[in-house]
Amino acid sequence: MNRNQVTLVSTAIYRGGTSKGLFLHENDLPQDPKTRDRVILAMFGSPDPRQIDGLGGAEMLTSKLAIVGPSSVPEADVDYTFGQVSINTPYISYSGLCGNISAGVGPFAIEEGLVRAVEPVTTVRVYNKNTAQIFTVEVPVENGAPSIEGDYVVPGVPGTGAKLNIDMVGTIGSFGKGLLPTCNVRDTIDVPGVGRIEGTLVDAVNPCFFVRAEDLGLRGDEVRSADFAEGKLKELELIRKEVFNILGKPYDEQDAVPFVAFVTKPKEYTNHLTKETIKAEESDFLARLYMLGAIHQTYSGSIACCTGAASVIPGTIVYEARGKKDTAEIKIGHPGGIMDAQAICDMSSGSPVITRVTYARTARRIMEGYCYVPNRFFEEE
Numbered sequence: 276m277n278r279n280q281v282t283l284v285s286t287a288i289y290r291g292g293t294s295k296g297l298f299l300h301e302n303d304l305p306q307d308p309k310t311r312d313r314v315i316l317a318m319f320g321s322p323d324p325r326q327i328d329g330l331g332g333a334e335m336l337t338s339k340l341a342i343v344g345p346s347s348v349p350e351a352d353v354d355y356t357f358g359q360v361s362i363n364t365p366y367i368s369y370s371g372l373c374g375n376i377s378a379g380v381g382p383f384a385i386e387e388g389l390v391r392a393v394e395p396v397t398t399v400r401v402y403n404k405n406t407a408q409i410f411t412v413e414v415p416v417e418n419g420a421p422s423i424e425g426d427y428v429v430p431g432v433p434g435t436g437a438k439l440n441i442d443m444v445g446t447i448g449s450f451g452k453g454l455l456p457t458c459n460v461r462d463t464i465d466v467p468g469v470g471r472i473e474g475t476l477v478d479a480v481n482p483c484f485f486v487r488a489e490d491l492g493l494r495g496d497e498v499r500s501a502d503f504a505e506g507k508l509k510e511l512e513l514i515r516k517e518v519f520n521i522l523g524k525p526y527d528e529q530d531a532v533p534f535v536a537f538v539t540k541p542k543e544y545t546n547h548l549t550k551e552t553i554k555a556e557e558s559d560f561l562a563r564l565y566m567l568g569a570i571h572q573t574y575s576g577s578i579a580c581c582t583g584a585a586s587v588i589p590g591t592i593v594y595e596a597r598g599k600k601d602t603a604e605i606k607i608g609h610p611g612g613i614m615d616a617q618a619i620c621d622m623s624s625g626s627p628v629i630t631r632v633t634y635a636r637t638a639r640r641i642m643e644g645y646c647y648v649p650n651r652f653f654e655e656e
Contacts, residue, residue, distance in 0.1 A: 292375030301344030351402035371532035374576020378636035381412030430612025436637030460590035495539030558608030583616035
């Protein structure tokens with residue numbers, strides 16, 4: 276290879292929860308946003324259905340990006356920008372954040388020397404530039420480095436790993452409209468092509484509109500496109516389009532945020548990854564997340580927080596599916612198993628206030644090195 280024709284970009288690949296992505300230093304990328312995105316797309320191999328000429332995994336859960344740099348605010352240790360890199364189009368969505376990839380930011384910050392390691396647990400304060408909010412990652416540390424070995428299980432990830440606790444209470448109201456953007460625990464909206472649909476819009480980490488599976492003619496345990504009658508996935512996108520309008524955000528089909536999820540009361544179903552039977556009593560309710568034209572194969576970490584928050588606010592669609600419980604522990608039955616979250620809602624003021632919303636993940640560095648990017652992608656147009 277002619278080294279004069281390429282630029283080497285320091286790159287690490289991390290698995291965070293049930294997602295995988297490239298972790299890059301902000302200072303290693305071009306400052307011009309268009310040039311930066313052109314370089315990143317080249318690194319992933321987009322646009323191309325196989326991402327054959329890059330490091331992308333040709334699947335939405337493995338085509339993700341974390342840009343990490345020194346903190347720009349005194350309250351945080353590092354800055355973090357999340358990007359969902361399109362596979363088939365030259366587009367990167369910087370709207371919202373991914374809870375799974377967010378789990379890897381803490382270990383990355385320590386391993387790259389951005390944060391000093393403190394044993395046995397290092398708390399990394401992360402300023403998310405997508406939403407201008409702060410969350411924390413508690414990273415177990417041993418011998419001055421993040422631990423990866425442990426007994427915590429993340430459904431959808433083989434084996435076990437060290438448990439990282441992510442506290443997202445600082446990300447309530449990411450769109451600037453509060454926990455309940457409509458100020459209601461339920462709304463009935465008119466969706467062209469679908470009709471009147473009752474649901475709950477909650478904004479914790481990312482905004483998500485929750486509907487009953489039964490109101491859409493669904494069972495609640497669907498996963499693959501073949502599980503849906505013709506036109507049903509399109510109905511979910513039409514609902515999502517209406518949520519854009521509610522939030523005052525221009526509609527963009529390639530933009531993952533806001534989300535739509537459908538829920539139902541607990542029932543027995545099959546884990547589509549392991550083929551194991553998940554019994555009804557193992558979950559508090561079933562939830563399926565619609566994302567970028569398909570159902571998430573497991574469940575988003577960010578929406579697990581949003582779902583958890585919704586499940587403890589009296590009167591919401593998710594609260595109805597879960598029922599009244601006296602514990603902050605929430606067990607979400609998703610396509611790949613059970614995801615646990617914690618949420619506490621304080622109603623003492625008469626309005627819901629989320630005082631705790633957390634989830635746990637595992638994460639690890641898979642590789643580090645340099646991505647060889649042809650120089651032409653660095654040329655400003």
